Amino acid sequence: MISAVYFGTHHFSAHILESLIKSGIFDIKLVITQPDRPVGRKKEIQASPVKAIAQKYNLKIEQPETLKGYALSESADFNITCQYGLIIPKAILETAKHASINVHTSLLPKYRGASPIQSALINGEKETGITIMMMDEKMDHGDILRQERVNIDSNDTYAELNEKLLAIAPQLLIQTVSDYVEGKITPQIQNHDEATFCKEFTREDGKIDWNKTGEQIYNLYRGLTPWPGIWAEYDGKRLKLLEIKPTSVHVEQGKITPQQDKLLAGCGQNTAIEIIKIQLEGKNSMNAKEFINGFKNIL
RNA sequence: CGCGGGGUAGAGCAACCAGGCAGCUCGUCGGGCCCAUAACCCGAAGGUUCUCGGUUCAAAUCCGAGCCCCGCAA
Numbered sequence: 001m002i003s004a005v006y007f008g009t010h011h012f013s014a015h016i017l018e019s020l021i022k023s024g025i026f027d028i029k030l031v032i033t034q035p036d037r038p039v040g041r042k043k044e045i046q047a048s049p050v051k052a053i054a055q056k057y058n059l060k061i062e063q064p065e066t067l068k069g070y071a072l073s074e075s076a077d078f079n080i081t082c083q084y085g086l087i088i089p090k091a092i093l094e095t096a097k098h099a100s101i102n103v104h105t106s107l108l109p110k111y112r113g114a115s116p117i118q119s120a121l122i123n124g125e126k127e128t129g130i131t132i133m134m135m136d137e138k139m140d141h142g143d144i145l146r147q148e149r150v151n152i153d154s155n156d157t158y159a160e161l162n163e164k165l166l167a168i169a170p171q172l173l174i175q176t177v178s179d180y181v182e183g184k185i186t187p188q189i190q191n192h193d194e195a196t197f198c199k200e201f202t203r204e205d206g207k208i209d210w211n212k213t214g215e216q217i218y219n220l221y222r223g224l225t226p227w228p229g230i231w232a233e234y235d236g237k238r239l240k241l242l243e244i245k246p247t248s249v250h251v252e253q254g255k256i257t258p259q260q261d262k263l264l265a266g267c268g269q270n271t272a273i274e275i276i277k278i279q280l281e282g283k284n285s286m287n288a289k290e291f292i293n294g295f296k297n298i299l
Numbered sequence: 300c301g302c303g304g305g306g307u308a309g310a311g312c313a314a315c316c317a318g319g320c321a322g323c324u325c326g327u328c329g330g331g332c333c334c335a336u337a338a339c340c341c342g343a344a345g346g347u348u349c350u351c352g353g354u355u356c357a358a359a360u361c362c363g364a365g366c367c368c369c370g371c372a373a
Contacts, residue, residue: 010302037373038373039373040373041369041371041372041373043301048322068309100373113304162321203371237370238303238370238371240370247336261337278372279369280304280370281303281304281367281369281370281371282304282368282369282370283304283305283311283368283369283370284305284368284369286310286311286370287310288309288313289310289325290310290311290312290325291304291311292311292324293310293311293312293323293324293325293326294312294313294323294324295312296310296312296323296324
């Protein structure tokens with residue numbers, strides 16, 4: 001058995017954790033995840049997905065507000081991290097007997113940071129991948145152990161790309177750790193000159209700039225859907241575009257135009273998108289036809 | 300008590316502010332037109348206006364309480 005302390009918070013990470021457990025070759029001695037946070041309109045306290053998995057398998061859990069100056073109650077052969085969301089100090093990285101290893105959802109050194117999947121989509125990348133790497137004190141900066149590529153289909157959204165990465169990541173991680181233990185891997189230094197960075201997105205990042213082309217806006221949609229989503233100002237209210245696709249029809253820029261049963265919106269350089277599902281602030285989501293029926297007077 | 304929008308026919312909305320026959324775009328059903336149609340024409344059905352109470356000759360509309368949905372914020 002390989003012992004490990006696991007650091008993680010979000011869904012992708014929870015899936016990785018469960019895969020490690022199910023592999024039967026890891027002894028997860030401790031799970032570190034972010035504190036329970038208030039979520040939703042009612043501010044209900046909610047546990048992270050990783051915590052939910054840890055509880056399911058009765059693992060030991062700790063949820064420090066910060067790891068700065070924090071001392072782990074357990075140490076292990078490996079520290080394994082994935083989408084933890086907080087900085088892990090060098091002092092803690094060094095508690096691992098073998099190594100501290102991170103699972104990152106891009107082909108490092110590209111897309112270091114908090115939103116590699118979203119950013120790859122927004123930038124219209126044709127491929128991305130999983131990187132298994134050594135951790136050091138700088139974010140996503142350590143030596144690379146293994147990488148595996150996946151193609152990005154032109155219509156992939158965050159959900160699909162996330163699934164593709166999830167389909168290969170657990171096995172790659174498990175195999176890499178096993179090979180590392182057996183001394184089969186030579187860590188490769190990243191080419192730091194080629195590093196690019198991406199930050200965490202907020203709802204503000206989803207505001208549509210109609211000067212951008214239909215393709216650019218579609219890419220933004222692909223990266224930011226379902227969260228935080230893309231939206232436009234309309235009639236003084238927030239109008240979420242829940243589902244869109246590119247179209248070759250030309251309509252007036254920045255204006256939402258009904259055409260038959262379809263809703264079109266003009267973008268930069270004489271391009272356009274078709275809006276399939278939409279939601280106005282205060283309203284439930286509706287499809288284009290419903291929106292046209294109800295709001296044609298003010299379109 | 301964090302801020303804000305909303306609940307009206309199967310769907311999406313209007314009418315509410317300023318009380319007086321509940322309407323529009325669709326959908327459904329029937330008929331017509333057509334080589335044909337999701338197009339066009341004619342007609343019909345379909346409502347406890349979220350719930351409870353109050354004011355009034357009269358409440359979708361005004362007042363009070365409650366339930367539910369949603370946008371922001373966190």
